[in-house]
Amino acid sequence: MLNRKSEEYYQRPFSRVKSVAMAVPLAQTTLLFRTSLLLSKNALRSFTSCIPPSSSSSSYSSSELHRKQWRQPVASVLEFGGVKIGREDVVRDDPTNNVPDSIFSRLGMQLHRRDQHPIGILKNAIYEYFDTSYSNTFDKFDNLCPIVSVKQNFDDVLVPADHVSRSYNDTYYIDSQTVLRCHTSAHQAELLRKGHTHFLVTGDVYRRDSIDSTHYPVFHQMEGVRVFQPDEWEASGIDATSYAAEDLKKCLEGLARHLFGAVEMRWIDAYFPFTNPSFELEIYFKEKWLEVLGCGVMEQEILKRADRVNNVAWAFGLGLERLAMVLFDIPDIRLFWSNDERFTSQFSKGQLGIKFKPFSKYPPCYKDMSFWINESFTENNLCEIVRGVAGDLAEEVLLIDNFTNKKGMTSHCYRIAYRSMERSLTDEEINELQWNVRDQVQSKLKVVLR
Incomplete structure (x- = not known):
């Protein structure tokens, strides 16, 4: 979702806004990579890990060997269900394409599906809360394709046509009508149309951004949605919007206690284009206020388009890196992508909040x-x-x-x-x-x- 102060989607890790004009004008091209039609029709197909290129037997100088060690391998093929997507379908010499190899190499890594990784541990802890509190009524999706249409990513969730987030400066475009999703909200409308009324969507999302210890062009979000039927709020004696807002706050306050313990909380009014009213939840943690998530009552236009005119719903979104950095005391967002055993060996499945022990810090x-x-x-x-x-x-x-x-x-x-x-x-x-x-x-x- 878009933050009222920063105009960012919900819970970009430690986000800060850059008010910039579109760096490159939208080209009026209709070229799509050869499987885009299939992907747009099957955006919910499961998606598997990248296939690394074959190793080379070439010899390397000392400096070349060092670079070989730290550079991520660039996959040549991805698989979405049974459909193979080549690198040339995502990274292309096209005026509307701005996806570099460094981003393509992250597709399929899915840190949120690794049970012994801090991101996966946190995701599973949130799952545990919803399974316990709502008797396993929430459907869970964590392997939806990150290649989505502009319509899914922006139009379906009411992002204004002139919003800065649509620019080539902020979003990775595969072509003029296809992007790497900027938020897990890109799947919200389609899941509603498919009949899901309680669901959680977790996934890797992509945005062009700053370089510092709390920003990375690939990160992970979780989206939650709950739809109510008229008989649920009519018996309460309050209007539908107030009923959904009260239920939303009760749900998320419980989630915050599940993750952080008995902490002081406060609600801040916010603005997002896809919810009204909209809120941000902050907790008092380690002697300062920490923004945890953004949420609100879903705009009726979204429900109307999904043929749910008689319903009301709430939605929330949170950034997993933001919370994991706090819960695990991880000082640099790049560490989440490290394969160094000194990092990976510190975490275990189901162990939320194990404090990261820094290893030798090399000089900058x-x-x-x-x-x-x-x-x-x-x-x-x-x-x-x-x-x-x-x-x-x-x-x-x-x-x-x-x-x-x-x-x-x-x-x-x-x-x-x-x-x-x-x-x-x-x-x-x-x-x-x-x-x-x-x-x-x-x-x-x-x-x-x-």
């Missing part, structure tokens, strides 16, 4: 880069280039200085922090990364380096 290396920007420049585009070159070795990209000269030209200076969570980086590696970043920033963003 800072590199500054200044350039004159142009009208089309956005920080998200810069971060995509840095990620494409450095992968998870990019710890932070921070604007440290900017000014406008007498000619009206604006200069930005960014500080890039490179740091591995698993080993020390060599000077040779860092210098090569920085020179590659500089070359690509100049050629792709059309800025003038200083």
Whole structure:
């Protein structure tokens, strides 16, 4: 859902807004990759892990070997049910396509389906609460295809046509009508049309974003929906909207106690395009207020489109990384993607809230880069280039200085922090990364380096 203050979907981990215009105009193309029609008709098909490429017997220099170790393998094929999707169907030389290999490599990894991973442990703890509190009445979906139509991702949940989240700056487009889902709400309308009245949807979601310890272009959300019949609220003596709002708050207060214990809570009025009224739940945890989730009573237009004109419903959404970082004391969002046994061995199935014990923290290396920007420049585009070159070795990209000269030209200076969570980086590696970043920033963003 969209946060009232940040205009973000519900519970983007520690989100902050960037009010930017659409960086690239929507091209009027109707090209779809060869299976998009099948995917749009079968958006709820199960989806399995990526198939890694075959290994190479080539020899590597020392620095090349280091890079081979930290770069994620780029899969060549994905499977959605029995349908094979090639890399060229998702990452293509197309004016409307902005999905890089670094994002394609995350498709199919599904951290939320790993029972010994913090994200999977948290998901299962939430499942336990709903199974216990509602006698297993909530249907659960955690393997729905992340490739969805623009209609599913935006139109079906009433995101305005001019909203910033639709821009190429914020969303990964496969083509002009197909995206990598930005939120699990993309499946809400279709599940309602299929007759589901109580459901939880968990999945990996994708957004172009900043580079720092709490932002990552792939993260995980859980969506919850409950639909009420007229006889459920008519007997209560209160109107349908008030009945659904009261039930929603009672449900989510119980969930917060299940996850965090006996904590102080408060409700904040919010704005989301798909709920009215809308709320955010905050808890007082470790001597500060923490925003836990966004929620509200579903807009009647969504129910009307699903042929449920006589119903009322509530919906909530939460970011699993946001909560897992707090519950497990995980300081850097990149750690969720680590295969280092010093990280993975610390967590066990069913053990919620085990505190992460930091292992050796290797030193960061800072590199500054200044350039004159142009009208089309956005920080998200810069971060995509840095990620494409450095992968998870990019710890932070921070604007440290900017000014406008007498000619009206604006200069930005960014500080890039490179740091591995698993080993020390060599000077040779860092210098090569920085020179590659500089070359690509100049050629792709059309800025003038200083």
